[in-house]
Amino acid sequence: MASSKPITKKVINSPETCVDDNLRGVVALYPKLQLHPKHRVITLRRKNDSGRVAILSGGGSGHEPFAAGLIGPGMLDGAVAGGVFASPPTGNVLYAIAQLYKYNSGGVLVLLGNYAGDRLNFGKAFEKAKIAGIKMESFIVGEDVASSHNKTGGRGMCGEVFLFKMCGAMSAEGYDLQSILNMVEVVHKNMATLGVCLTACSLPGQAPLFEISPTEMELGAGVHGEAGIEKLKMGTAKETVALILDKIISHLKLQADSRVAAMVNNMGGTSLMEMNIIAAEIKDYLDQKQIVLERIYSGHFKTSLEMHGFQICLLHLTEEHQKLFLELLDAPTGAGAWSGGELSTGGEGEHGDDDTLLRDVKRKAASGPALSVSEQKKFRNSLQAAATELIKNEELLNKLDSGCGDGDCGITLKNFGKAILKYLESASLEYPSNVLWELSELAEKDMGGTSGGIYSLGLSAASQCLATATANDRHAWLSALQSAISTISKYGGAEPGDRTMLDTLHSAMKAFEETLETDICTLLVRINEAAERGAKATTSMIAKAGRASYVSREHWRGEDAGARGVAVWLAAALDTLTGHH
Known part of the structure; x- marks a missing residue:
């Protein structure tokens, strides 16, 4: 039976082409990026081996600018896109790994969110890459507080972007694959994310995924259009920020004099005025708790289409790692989603896939027992x-x-x-x-x-x-x-x-x-x-x-x-x- 709810208006060509059209738009804005259209992969343009570690991420579309918009010197080297809120297929992930390894002999570090589809499809790509002799490591990110008690761990939220920035900075400085992975493990233990949404989003060509009363909000909303874990009465910005930070601080066991970096993630439909108000409330709240806010970043990092809502991620800058963490956060980057820069100046050549990459990434002949x-x-x-x-x-x-x-x-x-x-x-x-x-x-x-x-x-x-x-x-x-x-x-x-x-x-x-x-x-x-x-x-x-x-x-x-x-x-x-x- 067709939905009685009206389809949400979107400025697209068609639901079927919106993912590919979006990727074409990314490389139109940043011509120094390379689109591999058949595999829905975007990478930095390279002609020679960098000799360093490449950082790769990706997942479903609908989270823009995550992840293709975060490619650039000092951040990601590549991203692979799936359908809207759907994991990319194994073959495309494998292509992205092989493409990056071809130009980055230090190896490939793949960061992926903790979702079943991504774990499975990326997982098979990892197994195939290892069989092919590709030097790589992977890390599953899951810093969400709302789902942290789930058997498979919390979902991957905007905290992944902190890791993009810090891994990209380490790669640029020449750190090896294991050193970067070691840093990721430490950062992951010291960050947590939680958010709220006021309205649902809608997939292209469809009605909103769920309904929220005008007087309520959903705590713990995810980035795949899913509702939260609890409906709450709508509060002020100050009350909502306090509610979220109370839970994050408890989760991370932060104390007075703890030092943190904060990220405010716009889930797609929140105005800049609201985001600025939220940022101010975060600073005031942390000051009141005598927690030192060293850095705060606000913007569209990992969205959920047009969902009206936001997430806060805190990264605990532990005493042992504070200096390194801040250096990595402050390191320069040319990633487009942070601002226009080097990538906007133009590129050379047409977009196309390297069809030679996967010829050797195949199963060796194996037969086993025969049937009559x-x-x-x-x-x-x-x-x-x-x-x-x-x-x-x-x-x-x-x-x-x-x-x-x-x-x-x-x-x-x-x-x-x-x-x-x-x-x-x-x-x-x-x-x-x-x-x-x-x-x-x-x-x-x-x-x-x-x-x-x-x-x-x-x-x-x-x-x-x-x-x-x-x-x-x-x-x-x-x-x-x-x-x-x-x-x-x-x-x-x-x-x-x-x-x-x-x-x-x-x-x-x-x-x-x-x-x-x-x-x-x-x-x-x-x-x-x-x-x-x-x-x-x-x-x-x-x-x-x-x-x-x-x-x-x-x-x-x-x-x-x-x-x-x-x-x-x-x-x-x-x-x-x-x-x-």
């Missing part, structure tokens, strides 16, 4: 059944996902199902390891979002496990399932019991382990039954990871969509193998 002709036929039939069932269940999975997610679980799994059916038209199924790897690549390219990252990582891990197996037997497939679950948990941050797809997979795995030595028909039936129980059990679970963990429990309805999705395709595949389909 009859086994290949069963494998093909089970994959076809699984894919067809995913397509049929689009509406159900979207509905389950609409309460606590973004309502697209059914769409993404349908896309995967269609891609699998097309793949099966011409694919060889002789080597299961190769098939699972190719399905992993399909998930990466055709699904998108968090689900694409999860399936891609899980399938690639299972593939690598089967590649080293000595026989195509139940022991090999159990090991592959265990490896997939372990890898998804590693990068996604979730565990069984957290109300995610892992609950279905883990339940199936336990049944697999317990009935491993029984006859094949009984084994498959037990796995299927356990998967169904695992999916149903998520109905009463408390979400501890993923997007559902960021919203109030009142929005959870029924089973977890991802968990049900696994049960859908697994049942279809197993029923085909047992002859029940």
Whole structure:
């Protein structure tokens, strides 16, 4: 049913082109930046090796100027953009890493926000980069106070920009990769962010994401358009700043005589007058607490489209590191979002991608045990059944996902199902390891979002496990399932019991382990039954990871969509193998 709320007006060409049009605008404003349009990557233009460490970040679009607008000498060397509020796909992240490493032999440090989609898609890119021999390190930033008690840690907010500035300054001074990473770890422990919003934002071509009463505000709002953790009565600037700083100071355990740097982040729709008032109140409040405000920065750093709201981030300038931290904050930068400067003077050459970069960043040939002709036929039939069932269940999975997610679980799994059916038209199924790897690549390219990252990582891990197996037997497939679950948990941050797809997979795995030595028909039936129980059990679970963990429990309805999705395709595949389909 269409929304009864009116679509918000935006000055764009179309919702479909707004991300790419935005990137074209960034390089139009700052021609010394290089756009790689097919991969939605922007980098500093370089012809020679800098010899130093490159700093890379990125994530969903809609947070401008984060991150492409913060590229420049003394800050980021590159950024990779996803769709609006969606993680960039693995291939684009890998391209950005490879592009920066080509011109920065000191290595690449990737900073990413603590969000499931980013962790998964960036995570697979990191694994591929390491296989390719690229020197790199990564750090997940999550300094949000409102979500700090979440199992996977706080979300990444505007504090990431402090790290862009400080890492960029260290790189410019010639620090090595490990030294910069060590500094990041210290800074991360000593900063915290919290904010409020007065109105919701709206995705291009859509109505506002939620409603707030004119007399209320949301405490703990995120930068992906999500509401906060608590509705509060609207207060004055002084009262609101005091409320936020009380919580940040408590979180960081600051005392009188502590020294701090502050950042006031405009979430997109807050006037400059309001921002100035907020800055004044921050200074007055900290003076009253006898906390020394050494630096304060205000502006659009990491926005949430047109959301009316702001965040405050405090960085504790500890006695041990105060001198270095201030030097890094004060170091010169030519990043465009700070002000017009060197990058505005023009650049040379056309924009284009370096299509040679990813030719060697591929999986080495790996086959593992082979299937007989009859086994290949069963494998093909089970994959076809699984894919067809995913397509049929689009509406159900979207509905389950609409309460606590973004309502697209059914769409993404349908896309995967269609891609699998097309793949099966011409694919060889002789080597299961190769098939699972190719399905992993399909998930990466055709699904998108968090689900694409999860399936891609899980399938690639299972593939690598089967590649080293000595026989195509139940022991090999159990090991592959265990490896997939372990890898998804590693990068996604979730565990069984957290109300995610892992609950279905883990339940199936336990049944697999317990009935491993029984006859094949009984084994498959037990796995299927356990998967169904695992999916149903998520109905009463408390979400501890993923997007559902960021919203109030009142929005959870029924089973977890991802968990049900696994049960859908697994049942279809197993029923085909047992002859029940």
